[in-house]
Amino acid sequence: MIKFLKKYKAFLFGLIFFRVVVLVLTHFDLIFIDNSEYLSNTLSFIFYWFLFSLPIYYLPFLKEHKTNSLKFFGLLVLLVLVLINDANSKMIDNPITFIGIICIGLLFTSIVASKFFKKYALFILVFYVFSLSYFIYIRVYIDDINKYLQQEKEIKIILTIPFFILILGWFFQQWKWMKTLESKKTKAELALLKSQINPHFFFNTLNNLYGLTVEKSDEAPSVVLKLSDMMRYTIYMGKEDLVPLKYEVEYLNNYIELHKIRYHKSVDIQFTYSNIFNYEIAPLLYIIAVENAFKHGVEKSTERAFIHINISTENGIIHFEIKNNFEELYTKFNPGIGLSNLKQRLQLLYPKKHQLTINSSGLVYKLTLKIDTL
Template sequence: MKLNISDRKKKIITRFYKIAIVIIGLVIVIFNDTFGRLEGFVEFIDFYFILVFITISHWLFKQIKSIIRLKNEKAKTELLHLKSQVNPHFFFNMLNNLYGLVDKDSKKAQELILKLSDMMRYSIYEGDKDTVLLSEEITYLQNYIELHKMRYHKVIDVQFNIDVKNNDYEIMPLLFIILLENAFKHGVENLRAHAYVHINLEAQSNDVNFEIENNFDVSQDNHEVGIGLNNLRRRLELVYPKSHTLTIDKTDNIYNAKLTIKKL
């Protein structure tokens, strides 16, 4: 309803400007013979056109500003919606595992609950922010890895190499988790043995490089692009439109993803 009222106001203001300009123009035309002989008529005409120019420029500026504001609000709304979609099924899966662990291994279940609580808190409160410290995002990824290690009953080769030279680097939250989640979901989840996930994260003064590689079961590969990956690409387009590169390579049974973000 507010949008309709705003539209009506814009139409009324636009009509007012048009009518005012037409009326002034008609007055000048009708009384041209009379005013043409008066001293200062030329100055009056100059003043009139300057007034019209200023009025139209002011109106155009307001319209452009309104369009930009609405576009930014739409982008922010879409971004919040995309963030809310990040890894909800992971939490449901983890809760199901906790249900089975409560009677079998209560101590392990307690550890899982604490880590899961930290991750959920981060997703809810930090995930709504425009940016977070890279160090906070790293801790979130480490908690995710530890939860999966506790969850599986098989040996997984997980390596997370971190080389961060700028601890104050800020980044959009929940950015790398989709690539990490895909490595476990489509790789580790379906492999009975020899599963691995190797991660390299480097942060220089002007950019962040995130690379992740994992193996997967070829027989379980459906070659479809998941919702999570489309979500990531869209968020990158909204926040880092001309300052990111995302490449994904798949050869034999190896999946490799590289994401580079330039500092805004």
Template sequence: MINFETMMEFLKKYKAFIYGLVLFRIIVFALTRLDVIYIDNSEVLANTLSFIFSWVLISLPIHYFSFIKEHKKSSLKLLALSVLFFAVIINDMNSRIIDNPITFVGLVVVGLSFFSILVPAYFKKYSLLVIGFYVLALSYFYYVRIYIDDLSIYLKQEKEIKIILTTPFFILLLNWFYQQWKWLKTVESKKSKAELALLKSQINPHFFFNTLNNLYGLTVEKSDDAPNVVLKLSDMMRYTIYKGNEEEVFLKDEIDYLNNYIELHKIRYNKFVEITFNHSCELDCKVAPLLFIIPLENAFKHGVECLTEGAYIHIDLKTNKGVIYFSIENNFEAPKTTHTGGIGLENLKQRLKLLYPNSHNIQIETKNSNYKLTIEIKTI
């Protein structure tokens, strides 16, 4: 699926072809008004091919303008080709010969030469195939147009011959666009993976250090909770290290991870905290790992830890036909009403944007001393 941002980036990268189209239309309008050229509207095929050919030849130098500035030798070659191109067009108009053979050869030479100058590596890859094709195609064209010396025979094949002569040029152009598009998508994919790796690495590690400190206190006190803490912490670290590197995990595994986090936090507090975690999910439902831990961390950090009494966290997680619904609500002290979640919440938003583009929704509601975050993810 092609998203809007990718399309806009592609159009921005090749905006020179839009400029080339505008410039071409201005040139044609001026030349027709000055009676320098005449366009026969009945020649639809010839006009279409001439339009595309001329548009591309004008657009390519604009697209590679920075390249042209840095490479004077190539610039002079392009200038010479431009002069040759206009010379071929003017000669064709003045000769008044139907499908002037010189014009066809001139346009083919100019078109392929532009490719060889602007995209030499790309042209070299297909040059033997294209040149071989044109040797055969032009030979047949000259045979029918000149050697047979019967214009009526040529006119019967005129459209087919023109299509044959122009097809390789447009295949080259479309394939070049396709190669550029593939390159753009590859760069975007690598960029997204790099950003995701960075965002995953920014998941707050302070929880593990705090838990280890609590574990030390429990062992000193010889508490019966110590083995249970070790087991849960081990499960969480294993999940973070191994499952955290996977693209998707079963939602039930993510739920176990959240439950372990909640249980370890409960051991830390000497006060009553109302924590409810209601969940019901489809067995085969999968999700990107470590998405919901960030809002849960924030609920403890900015809610439970700042309140002396009456603290609560209410969590709901369910699925319906491949759509995940997650909500978390907690209370906090009134001065914290301006709290937005910090870098953790921004990381969450960025991950959702990268992983589920146009397939997720996140909402935040803050009312009085209550904070609620809701996430909806379409996984299919």
């Protein structure tokens, strides 16, 4: 909402400028406003408000496009001439004034929102051919002021309807444009975050594989196969908006198995999960927390290292919990970009539908994440 108000602050300035002009003109008796004409005054207020506001809104455009600026100036001069003619004619609802103001409004709209106006130009022109013809017939041809006054309000509403439709349609188009930009920005941010996650993980895994090949370990082919499965998942499934939760569990299992192979010390790694079917989740969310547990816990602990992971579901909510111990020497560790990326992705993918809790008790680090998938 704040972004919307900042974008359209020109309409607030236009309102202020318009009111100042009206006060000055009424002070010098150059215009007269009949306070009993509520409908006419309301329609005129909205029309002139936008007439003053749109040039301010498009001021950068006007500076850059001098040709259109001259067109606007010409329309302003024409408007002044129409109003002067109306003031001197002493005629109630002068037809020339009505036709002049409508033509000026349509020309103005065609300049400031040309593509939007062209889309509905044929409909608008046909509408005004019939509505203005009827207005001239009632006001000029019959020449019965009493009969005209009986239909005055209906005629004014008919003549101003297209302008309200154009204004609302233009605002809706601008709103859709802003939403599209916001959606594209979100997707771009997610793509960037994923690109940061993948190299970070694979560099570590390739280092593990390198160590096994140097040792000529028989487990190297198994590592290559698991790494291949993980790369396939990351490349093909990682780009999806949602994946089955069971695929994410398989991915984590492969990751854990790769780490088990490389360690020569006793590590208590427990990965439990239940009721993971029929649930979907954004891919590559949990790997960040698991990777941090290995990096800051197991790899730096000298003995009794453990990682306990549990995934469960209940009533549309996916519960994820991971606990690991760490050496006191590394109590204040820097989780790097991984945890920061996790928080950003959760804000983008599950706004107000997730709960991330991180705490340390003694020498045990615990991260819990609840995601509402409904």
